[in-house]
Amino acid sequence: MTAELAIDVAGLTKSFGPKRVVDNFDIRVPRGAIYGFLGPNGSGKTTTIRMLCGLLTPDAGEGTCLGLDVRREASRIKAEVGYMTQRFSLYEDLSIRENLEFVARMYELDRRRQRVDAALAELGLADRARQLAGTLSGGWKQRLALAACLLHEPRLLLLDEPTAGVDPKARRDFWDEIRRLSGRGVTVLVSTHYMDEAVQCDYIAYIAYGxxxxDGPAAQIARQVGLVTYRVEGPELAALAERLQREPGVEQVARFGAALHVSGTDAAVLEGTVRRYAAAAASDQHWSLQPAGLEEAFIYLMAGARDNFSAATPPRRSS
Incomplete structure (x- = not known):
């Protein structure tokens, strides 16, 4: 990455008691990029985000966020960051406007009324300004939370699973707003479980068990993993999936709607297996080579990751 970096950290490590929650984490995020964190619950995404924005001090590691040292200048980082937590954290017994006015006072902002009015208009909240926050739907609470994050004009947004529990229309509207902010030079770091959101990110980091x-540009992740994927459609896919998992070259079989995605990293061996099955298949079963996507890469990487909270052996790559 040759662009100016908003985040440049290496070796970040954090433990709680005997459990290492984040293990030697490094990341470089260009200014104005949308950087997606993907990983299961308990993977360390939230802890990492909190270290980056100055809410937690790393046990080890170093680096900068917005040009400020993550260990020694945490208070200055917090003043430049908008952090949207997983759970709605504003006051439900206050109105939308009252919540924003409270946040503006907490940041000791000037031009508080103008800032609040601008936030209400920008996020489409003006007509609901008097509505109590506790009566809002998930999508409107999300808009309010984002408006509160933006009042102090942060240079970096840290969004921790911001669209969990909201409807598809609200999610689309949210991502339109994120793209607009990125276009203005605001850097966005977002954790998500949704693959349709991951593809909207400029860069992706897969995180598992700390x-x-x-990591890398979103469009290149599947190629970095080295997966070759075939799609098969037709009848009796469940029985086919069982047989394929024992075949040479097949490292992963995953169901995607009405099709199976059959993947492996040895293209020649996998092709031999596919040719054999395709030749023996019924006329209504169709095989085709397709580019591996982010979801196949995510399943593959997660199946091979070892849980640092468990002594269990990782399972075979199948889904």
Whole structure:
């Protein structure tokens, strides 16, 4: 990455008691980029985000966020960051406007009324300004939370699973707003479980059990993993999936709607297996080679990751 970096950290580590929650984490995020964190619950995403924005002090590691040292200048970082938590954290017994006015006073902002009015208009909240926050739907609470994050004009937004529990229309509207902010030079770091959101990110980092498995431009992740994927459609897919998992070259079989995605990293061996099955298949079963996507890469990486909270052996890659 040659662009100016908003975040540049290496070796970040954090433990709670005997459990290492984040293990030697590094990341470099260009200014104005949308950087997606993907990983299961308990993978360390939230702890990492809190270290980056100055809410937690790393046990080890170093680096900068917005040009400020993550260990020594945490208070200055917090003043430049908008952090949207997983759970709605504003006051439900206050109105939308009252919540925003409270946040503006907490930040000791000037031009408080103008800032609040602008936030209400920008996020489409003006007509609901008097409505109590506790009566809002998930999508409107999300808009309010984002408006509160933006009042002090942060240079970096840290969004921790911001669209969990909201409807698809609200999610689309939210991402339109994120793209607009990125276009203005605001850097966005967002954790998500949704693959349709991951593809909207400029960069992706896969995190599992406190460790970064891979990162890079979103369009290149599947190629970095090295997966070759075939799609098969037709009858009796469940029985086919069982047989394929024992075949040479097949490292992963995953169901995607009315099709199976059959993947492996040895293209020649996998092709031999596919040719054999395709030749023996019924006429209504169709095989085709397709580019591996983010979801196939995510399943593959997660199946090979070892849970640092468990001594269990990782399962075979199938889904």
């Amino acid at each position: 460790r970064k498995l891979i």
